[in-house]
Amino acid sequence: MSRQIVLDTETTGLSAENGDRVIELGCVELFNRKPTGNDLHIYFNPERESHEDALKVHGLTTDFLRDKPKFAMLAQDVVDYLRDAELIIHNAAFDVGFLNKEFERAGLPPLHTFVAEVTDTLAMAKQVYPGKRNSLDALCDRFGVDRSNRTFHGAKLDAQLLADVYINLTRGQDALLIDVAADEPAFGKVVAVDLRSFELPVLMAVEQEMTAHDALLQQIDKSSGGRTIFRKLEASA
Incomplete structure (x- = not known):
């Protein structure tokens, strides 16, 4: 799977x-849909004041940013970090536009020339939940992602929240909070059981359960572009 x-x-x-x-700039790296810890978080000196409304959102004052590096000083490092990855961004056009402008100032090419692709989770959410609020805050609430420790919007914290939302949105797993050592089985000690000694009852799904199951498959179809494996298995059965 791609990075x-x-x-x-x-x-x-x-x-x-x-x-x-x-x-x-805040980045969280996933590999095989799990966080690697190889993240990137940088503050930049913008050489200008923040607009009053923007300052209310992020709380990053001019005094705080004054001694931080200018974007051009670290632009190549950012390119090298992002190279060949799929970028997961909420309302991607906004962030991509800003990054491309910074790369242009630094004499570097735009994002699409060195990343694999850009996935917009806002567009995905609008397909899965049409007509509903699909801001990052709304999606966190919908999926039960804890954002209680966020006073201001911060790029690293928002990237961490979005990573959890993305995993939920694409139905890969419930959260990013699984912490299992590489040499341990995920659910405790594995014990072989001979099921031939048991008489297992077969419980058929009722109509209400089938309806709920079909609704879930429709959501997965939308988020996966019609690539639901269960549908293919069902059709071939």
Whole structure:
């Protein structure tokens, strides 16, 4: 499976084209849909003030950012970290636009030339939950992802929250909080049992359960682009 980077930025305002800058980059690396710990978190000196409304969101003051590196100083390091990965971003057009502008200032190519692809979780959520609120906060609440320790929006914290939301949204597993040593079985000691000594009852699903099952498969179909394995097995049975 390809390497995935869940990414978020904080900025001085809403318009990269009008001179707003990236002030924080937060990245969480996933491999085989599990966090590796090889994350990236950088604050940048934007060489300008944040807009008042943006400051209320991220809380990163000019004084705090004054001694931080300028983006151009670390731009190549960011490119090397992101190279060949699939980027997972909520409302991707915003972050991609800002990053591409920063790369342009540093004399580097845009994201699409060196990453594998960009996946927009906002677009995914709108397909799965049409007509509902699909902000990161709303998705955290929908999936039971704990965001109680977030006072301000921060790129690293939001990337961590989005990683958990993405796993839930794509139905790979319930959360990223599984911590199992490599040499331990995931669910305790494995014991072989000869089932031939048991008479196992067969319980057929009732109509309500079948309806709920079909609704879940429809959600998975939407998020996977119609690649639900169960559907294929059902059709071949």
